Amino acid sequence: MGKEQIKNESITRQEDDFAQWYTDVCKKAELMDYSSVKGFIVYRPYGFAIWEQIRNYLDARFKETGHENVYMPSVIPESLFNKEKEHVEGFAPETLVATIGGNAPIEDRLIIRPTSEILFCEHYQKIINSYRDLPKLYNQWCSVVRWEKTTRPFLRGAEFLWQEGHTMHETEEEARTETLRMLQIYDDLGRDVLAVPFLKGRKTEKEKFAGAKETYTIEALMPDGKALQSGTTHYFGQGFAKAFGIQFQGRDGKLYNPHQTSWGVSTRLLGSIIMVHGDDNGLVLPPKVAPIQVAVIPIAQQKPGVIPAAREVAKTLKDAGFRVKLDESDKTPGWKFSEYEMKGVPLRVELGPRDIEAGQCVLAKRNDGTKITVKLDELASKVKELLELIHTEMYQKAYRFVEEHTRECHSLEEIEQALNDRCYAKVMWDEEEESENKIKELYQATARCMPFNQIPFGDTCPISGKPAKKVVIFGRAY
Amino acid sequence: MGKEQIKNESITRQEDDFAQWYTDVCKKAELMDYSSVKGFIVYRPYGFAIWEQIRNYLDARFKETGHENVYMPSVIPESLFNKEKEHVEGFAPETLVATIGGNAPIEDRLIIRPTSEILFCEHYQKIINSYRDLPKLYNQWCSVVRWEKTTRPFLRGAEFLWQEGHTMHETEEEARTETLRMLQIYDDLGRDVLAVPFLKGRKTEKEKFAGAKETYTIEALMPDGKALQSGTTHYFGQGFAKAFGIQFQGRDGKLYNPHQTSWGVSTRLLGSIIMVHGDDNGLVLPPKVAPIQVAVIPIAQQKPGVIPAAREVAKTLKDAGFRVKLDESDKTPGWKFSEYEMKGVPLRVELGPRDIEAGQCVLAKRNDGTKITVKLDELASKVKELLELIHTEMYQKAYRFVEEHTRECHSLEEIEQALNDRCYAKVMWDEEEESENKIKELYQATARCMPFNQIPFGDTCPISGKPAKKVVIFGRAY
Numbered sequence: 023m024g025k026e027q028i029k030n031e032s033i034t035r036q037e038d039d040f041a042q043w044y045t046d047v048c049k050k051a052e053l054m055d056y057s058s059v060k061g062f063i064v065y066r067p068y069g070f071a072i073w074e075q076i077r078n079y080l081d082a083r084f085k086e087t088g089h090e091n092v093y094m095p096s097v098i099p100e101s102l103f104n105k106e107k108e109h110v111e112g113f114a115p116e117t118l119v120a121t122i123g124g125n126a127p128i129e130d131r132l133i134i135r136p137t138s139e140i141l142f143c144e145h146y147q148k149i150i151n152s153y154r155d156l157p158k159l160y161n162q163w164c165s166v167v168r169w170e171k172t173t174r175p176f177l178r179g180a181e182f183l184w185q186e187g188h189t190m191h192e193t194e195e196e197a198r199t200e201t202l203r204m205l206q207i208y209d210d211l212g213r214d215v216l217a218v219p220f221l222k223g224r225k226t227e228k229e230k231f232a233g234a235k236e237t238y239t240i241e242a243l244m245p246d247g248k249a250l251q252s253g254t255t256h257y258f259g260q261g262f263a264k265a266f267g268i269q270f271q272g273r274d275g276k277l278y279n280p281h282q283t284s285w286g287v288s289t290r291l292l293g294s295i296i297m298v299h300g301d302d303n304g305l306v307l308p309p310k311v312a313p314i315q316v317a318v319i320p321i322a323q324q325k326p327g328v329i330p331a332a333r334e335v336a337k338t339l340k341d342a343g344f345r346v347k348l349d350e351s352d353k354t355p356g357w358k359f360s361e362y363e364m365k366g367v368p369l370r371v372e373l374g375p376r377d378i379e380a381g382q383c384v385l386a387k388r389n390d391g392t393k394i395t396v397k398l399d400e401l402a403s404k405v406k407e408l409l410e411l412i413h414t415e416m417y418q419k420a421y422r423f424v425e426e427h428t429r430e431c432h433s434l435e436e437i438e439q440a441l442n443d444r445c446y447a448k449v450m451w452d453e454e455e456e457s458e459n460k461i462k463e464l465y466q467a468t469a470r471c472m473p474f475n476q477i478p479f480g481d482t483c484p485i486s487g488k489p490a491k492k493v494v495i496f497g498r499a500y
Numbered sequence: 501m502g503k504e505q506i507k508n509e510s511i512t513r514q515e516d517d518f519a520q521w522y523t524d525v526c527k528k529a530e531l532m533d534y535s536s537v538k539g540f541i542v543y544r545p546y547g548f549a550i551w552e553q554i555r556n557y558l559d560a561r562f563k564e565t566g567h568e569n570v571y572m573p574s575v576i577p578e579s580l581f582n583k584e585k586e587h588v589e590g591f592a593p594e595t596l597v598a599t600i601g602g603n604a605p606i607e608d609r610l611i612i613r614p615t616s617e618i619l620f621c622e623h624y625q626k627i628i629n630s631y632r633d634l635p636k637l638y639n640q641w642c643s644v645v646r647w648e649k650t651t652r653p654f655l656r657g658a659e660f661l662w663q664e665g666h667t668m669h670e671t672e673e674e675a676r677t678e679t680l681r682m683l684q685i686y687d688d689l690g691r692d693v694l695a696v697p698f699l700k701g702r703k704t705e706k707e708k709f710a711g712a713k714e715t716y717t718i719e720a721l722m723p724d725g726k727a728l729q730s731g732t733t734h735y736f737g738q739g740f741a742k743a744f745g746i747q748f749q750g751r752d753g754k755l756y757n758p759h760q761t762s763w764g765v766s767t768r769l770l771g772s773i774i775m776v777h778g779d780d781n782g783l784v785l786p787p788k789v790a791p792i793q794v795a796v797i798p799i800a801q802q803k804p805g806v807i808p809a810a811r812e813v814a815k816t817l818k819d820a821g822f823r824v825k826l827d828e829s830d831k832t833p834g835w836k837f838s839e840y841e842m843k844g845v846p847l848r849v850e851l852g853p854r855d856i857e858a859g860q861c862v863l864a865k866r867n868d869g870t871k872i873t874v875k876l877d878e879l880a881s882k883v884k885e886l887l888e889l890i891h892t893e894m895y896q897k898a899y900r901f902v903e904e905h906t907r908e909c910h911s912l913e914e915i916e917q918a919l920n921d922r923c924y925a926k927v928m929w930d931e932e933e934e935s936e937n938k939i940k941e942l943y944q945a946t947a948r949c950m951p952f953n954q955i956p957f958g959d960t961c962p963i964s965g966k967p968a969k970k971v972v973i974f975g976r977a978y
Contacts, residue, residue: 096540116602121600125595141542164643
């Protein structure tokens with residue numbers, strides 16, 4: 023079977039089977055492929071290029087805010103791993119453990135890093151001596167391994183790519199500020215780059231990260247009503263620092279433990295992009311991360327003058343700084359249209375003999391299918407304008423979806439109804455874990471976060487009947 | 501002990517103990533730190549930033565030449581690993597093997613990738629069907645693990661960072677061209693970026709990569725006379741393709757195996773930079789990869805006007821696109837001089853009250869210590885000129901060293917003498933492995949390569965007395 027046929031098969035419709043639609047898009051848009059080890063995927067060029075765009079944006083923002091990149095070992099000795107109790111309990115069940123090196127057993131077995139708090143702490147212990155050494159603002163881009171039972175491309179992997187920031191501060195206040203600053207950078211990424219509106223807030227005690235004092239989150243709402251935790255930032259207090267003996271001489275000459283944060287986003291963001299924006303024709307990519315922003319498709323390309331004109335158009339757009347793909351292959355225009363739709367290319371340029379004669383071309387917007395005829399001499403400025411418009415439209419559509427799918431609930435019945443209607447259930451909560459457990463048992467939903475926007479809409483927790491203390495948002499989750 | 505004291509300790513002199521000098525520089529210039537697992541190092545911000553510069557240069561060159569980045573799994577099932585016999589024999593003795601996942605034994609044990617030929621082949625087998633799918637020009641940036649017994653920072657690690665290109669081609673000719681094209685890009689990196697002149701050539705049968713038909717290499721000569729293999733490119737022929745059943749329908753409708761290449765450079769290049777350019781005061785960084793290109797040091801900074809003037813200078817240079825560090829800390833200028841010397845910063849700006857009055861500053865070149873007084877209004881253009889000059893001088897010095905340490909040898913005695921004089925021994929070779937073995941036994945030296953420049957200087961192989969067929973260069977190696 024030729025490649026063309028494979029590609030041009032249609033994909034499952036979202037309303038028929040959303041999970042299958044997702045898998046189809048991942049495969050047919052050539053974002054990833056499976057390997058022979060469950061949960062370890064191949065990031066294909068098109069998928070990896072999206073991640074590179076995300077990385078470039080974040081890396082620049084991290085550096086602007088004084089962070090430095092490092093690379094830590096990919097393995098953690100088991101003895102070291104067991105040093106911070108809460109942390110190890112969170113990760114031990116899903117570790118991959120190397121026991122043989124150079125054909126001989128390894129005495130202190132090596133855990134393939136599931137996250138690197140421990141490695142950073144081991145290093146910080148050696149290099150932090152004085153308040154003058156603080157803050158330490160380190161980040162690393164790497165892969166991590168978690169031996170998950172149920173895996174799905176980008177959403178939950180045995181291996182995934184991410185960045186993990188690990189910082190050490192002189193004061194609690196400074197560390198807390200860092201935790202919120204990094205969350206804001208993630209939120210900016212959503213709004214300005216991915217066109218994904220994130221719900222921002224603090225995790226409940228039950229849902230916070232193993233070993234953290236506080237966890238903050240950005241959550242994205244998927245069309246199937248499930249939340250996707252898309253990034254987190256943690257304030258650790260001094261717990262790890264104490265466990266690892268990290269001390270510095272303060273301005274008063276006394277010894278103190280520094281205050282720590284960590285924060286990360288992963289290739290899970292690709293799952294967000296796919297689900298938030300995609301449709302029955304495939305991916306719909308936000309222009310800022312699209313590896314191809316404009317696909318140029320010649321019509322009747324065998325006719326004289328068409329290919330040269332198409333090349334001219336592609337060159338003009340490339341020179342203007344856009345990421346452009348000119349497809350001169352011998353496939354039909356219709357086939358090409360559907361391929362670049364599947365790949366979510368934001369703008370398509372159609373250019374045929376009559377267009378050329380009239381000094382114009384047709385631009386088709388991937389996000390809503392509208393077509394606009396544009397004079398060739400205005401093309402670059404029009405493309406710039408349209409890419410910005412597409413970003414805004416995509417963001418607004420996603421934002422409206424979240425608004426329309428967030429419901430204030432005053433009773434258990436309303437909570438159940440909201441969840442079944444693919445909505446976030448916003449609840450006045452008594453701040454008791456028992457209430458969270460009840461929602462989990464009854465409706466398989468968890469507290470996604472306590473949103474920053476804490477505007478009370480009642481006095482009583484509808485789960486327990488006790489006085490309400492916090493606004494919390496429940497949702498089913500990936 | 502405070503940090504300042506640690507930093508300002510002097511390092512071992514090269515002539516006293518070159519190996520210790522190297523380790524001292526790695527640590528004191530804050531390039532790396534050890535972790536608790538042997539051979540797994542921490543790439544500290546300053547060291548990692550050099551790697552980032554190398555990566556940025558190469559990544560752009562790879563993309564210009566049509567390559568795409570991907571990310572493959574970090575593990576290889578043992579059953580798959582055993583598929584290509586020569587390859588597995590090359591790597592099996594130094595693999596790290598994971599045997600436990602989620603607290604349960606793993607049936608098909610997982611090898612932490614030592615290199616990814618196998619993973620690429622597994623994927624290519626699925627996505628290559630037609631000559632239209634070729635070439636596939638993939639690259640990945642990642643870490644690899646090799647359970648080495650003797651490890652040294654950057655030079656030989658149990659884990660190191662690298663890029664590995666893996667490409668598939670329709671014809672042998674195209675694949676061979678790729679193998680040489682990528683070697684040329686590595687050579688450009690040496691000449692234009694690292695200021696390291698590489699010896700380029702083909703590896704002998706004995707020294708080529710496990711599974712390759714031909715291996716090409718870039719070799720750098722260290723001051724202690726040892727060669728450092730700094731990058732390799734391989735032409736694989738169709739061996740892997742056959743082992744993994746990778747076939748494509750050719751233009752004539754028949755099935756063929758594609759022709760394969762791979763190529764890589766690693767963080768070993770940092771070892772090259774350190775040793776080729778460093779001196780008894782520490783690192784000497786080539787300007788193109790220096791994380792800090794210019795260090796601005798205020799003199800008598802407590803005097804009015806000095807700090808503002810130094811800030812102005814730093815801003816001017818930053819705005820002109822240079823990587824600049826202004827050190828306003830309360831350490832003495834002398835301390836700062838030696839710190840930025842240790843870190844190999846190519847240019848130092850000294851600015852004191854009298855300079856400011858005279859509208860000038862002093863520039864000190866790290867590579868040779870010369871000082872130049874420059875008018876402040878010509879500073880940016882002078883810095884540009886000097887950084888270029890420093891690059892050229894560093895390259896030329898290193899080039900002369902290689903020239904002066906390459907000796908044509910006509911007898912075993914001359915070979916021994918050359919090696920003992922820290923030189924490459926250039927030999928007319930009979931192309932027999934027996935002769936290579938003899939040199940190895942007698943003098944612990946290996947054939948570094950058959951240089952591209954094959955100008956014969958004799959008819960007889962001085963090792964065997966048989967007719968000579970190839971010019972080969974022997975050296976002791978890292």
